[in-house]
Amino acid sequence: MALTGTFLITFLIVHAGINACIFLNDGGATFKTFAHFMSHNWIVRFLEIGLFAGLFLHIIQGLLLWAQNNKARPVRYQYNQPSKNSTWYSRSMGILGTLLLLFLIMHLNHFYVGTKIALYSGDQPHDLYKEMQEIFSNQIWVGLYLAGVVALFWHLYHGFQSAFQTFGLNHKRYTPVIRAAGTGYAVIICSLFALMPLAFYFHWIS
Amino acid sequence: MEHYHMNLTLKVWRQQNNQSKGQLETYQVKDISSEMSFLEMFDVLNEQLILEGKDPIAFDHDCREGICGMCSMYINGQAHGPWQQNTTCQLHMRAFKDGDTIVVEPWRSNAFPVVKDLVVDRSSFDRIIQAGGYISVNTGNAVDANAIPIDKKDADNAFMAAACIGCGACVATCKNGSAMLFVGAKVSQLALLPQGAPERESRVLNMVAQMDKEGFGNCTNTYACEAECPKGISVANIARLNSEYLKAGLSTEEK
Numbered sequence: 001m002a003l004t005g006t007f008l009i010t011f012l013i014v015h016a017g018i019n020a021c022i023f024l025n026d027g028g029a030t031f032k033t034f035a036h037f038m039s040h041n042w043i044v045r046f047l048e049i050g051l052f053a054g055l056f057l058h059i060i061q062g063l064l065l066w067a068q069n070n071k072a073r074p075v076r077y078q079y080n081q082p083s084k085n086s087t088w089y090s091r092s093m094g095i096l097g098t099l100l101l102l103f104l105i106m107h108l109n110h111f112y113v114g115t116k117i118a119l120y121s122g123d124q125p126h127d128l129y130k131e132m133q134e135i136f137s138n139q140i141w142v143g144l145y146l147a148g149v150v151a152l153f154w155h156l157y158h159g160f161q162s163a164f165q166t167f168g169l170n171h172k173r174y175t176p177v178i179r180a181a182g183t184g185y186a187v188i189i190c191s192l193f194a195l196m197p198l199a200f201y202f203h204w205i206s
Numbered sequence: 207m208e209h210y211h212m213n214l215t216l217k218v219w220r221q222q223n224n225q226s227k228g229q230l231e232t233y234q235v236k237d238i239s240s241e242m243s244f245l246e247m248f249d250v251l252n253e254q255l256i257l258e259g260k261d262p263i264a265f266d267h268d269c270r271e272g273i274c275g276m277c278s279m280y281i282n283g284q285a286h287g288p289w290q291q292n293t294t295c296q297l298h299m300r301a302f303k304d305g306d307t308i309v310v311e312p313w314r315s316n317a318f319p320v321v322k323d324l325v326v327d328r329s330s331f332d333r334i335i336q337a338g339g340y341i342s343v344n345t346g347n348a349v350d351a352n353a354i355p356i357d358k359k360d361a362d363n364a365f366m367a368a369a370c371i372g373c374g375a376c377v378a379t380c381k382n383g384s385a386m387l388f389v390g391a392k393v394s395q396l397a398l399l400p401q402g403a404p405e406r407e408s409r410v411l412n413m414v415a416q417m418d419k420e421g422f423g424n425c426t427n428t429y430a431c432e433a434e435c436p437k438g439i440s441v442a443n444i445a446r447l448n449s450e451y452l453k454a455g456l457s458t459e460e461k
Contacts, residue, residue, distance in 0.1 A: 069426075071316060072317070072382060072422055073316060073423070076314065077314055078311060079282065079309040084283070085284070085379060085429075085434050086430040090426070091428050165444065165448070166425075168447075169445060169449070170441065170444075
């Protein structure tokens with residue numbers, strides 16, 4: 001869980017970084033250069049397979065944990081107050097993950113499937129920048145993307161520091177640094193992602 | 207602190223044996239002193255039940271000093287009740303006020319089957335200890351305290367891990383029913399000291415294997431265990447268990 005999670009965490013840095021090029025306000029020129037590189041470089045194509053494998057493994061591991069943990073308490077408490085001893089998001093990784101999966105299905109359908117079909121069938125390559133403009137002019141899509149980012153924030157906020165604990169790293173000096181880095185990571189990545197649909201919707205970038 | 211008396215409504219889990227289906231039963235207790243311990247309040251209730259010709263409530267207890275780890279009870283949705291770093295026997299009735307309703311349930315875990323009412327069988331913990339939570343050397347006479355040099359912080363951390371009384375509150379409170387805090391403490395207290403070094407690898411591998419066999423859940427780092435542990439055992443012990451397990455798994459020559 002921690003290993004695949006950390007892998008996906010690194011992917012998000014690349015994803016957010018490249019997409020943030022739209023904020024350069026150059027009509028998507030820099031973004032398009034990167035997008036072209038990402039879809040044509042063979043090393044990236046290879047890593048893409050790894051990304052899907054990592055995501056798939058992360059989901060399978062999550063489901064296995066969920067099944068085992070359910071079995072570990074066959075009779076539930078009649079009255080329980082988990083909020084007295086733990087945060088809601090640390091207990092809700094499964095639900096947040098499920099929401100993220102639903103979001104991903106929508107997201108891949110918007111920006112991935114069509115692009116790939118065009119790439120392999122030799123059609124005119126998709127202009128992702130233009131697609132973003134179109135999709136993010138619809139307030140329902142903008143709302144759903146923002147909801148997805150909120151789910152992602154809480155998932156990362158727990159997941160980042162949790163991964164280090166699972167790797168066996170808990171230290172008086174380093175753990176506060178890891179926690180701060182995790183918070184910073186979740187805030188920065190999610191703010192960048194949230195700003196993208198908003199920027200198109202409100203025409204902050206032209 | 208002011209001394210007062212209270213009348214309470216208790217909802218207690220009654221279950222005849224492991225096979226039967228249990229349910230919450232409601233009882234009234236009157237004139238309970240705020241200076242009583244929670245278990246003394248249960249003694250009053252049980253005397254009342256005996257006088258009424260009913261079956262008294264079975265519950266675990268031994269030292270009633272907060273050090274043996276025998277008492278359990280999930281009180282108002284929290285292991286060992288509302289106080290922090292406290293066992294049920296050291297929970298006092300001044301934690302409650304007149305007219306309160308208190309729900310009392312047994313630890314709920316697949317690995318802690320209910321024996322009767324609030325008594326659960328925690329021998330799964332014993333079997334984890336038997337799998338490696340010891341050092342198999344003849345100790346002989348006690349040696350001089352400074353004969354083996356041990357770093358102060360290692361000694362402190364080992365001592366803090368050894369404070370675990372094995373009550374099972376970590377398992378009871380964990381949403382996954384995981385025993386990682388218990389096993390983490392038991393592995394740590396020996397892994398930190400030179401006496402534990404020779405069996406370091408086999409210990410952690412065998413104890414974790416037994417833990418999984420007993421049907422405990424997995425740790426998802428919610429840290430509820432640390433918050434509810436009557437001895438304040440740190441989740442740093444779980445991280446140590448993870449790193450010990452990783453290192454042992456990579457370097458062991460055992461199959």
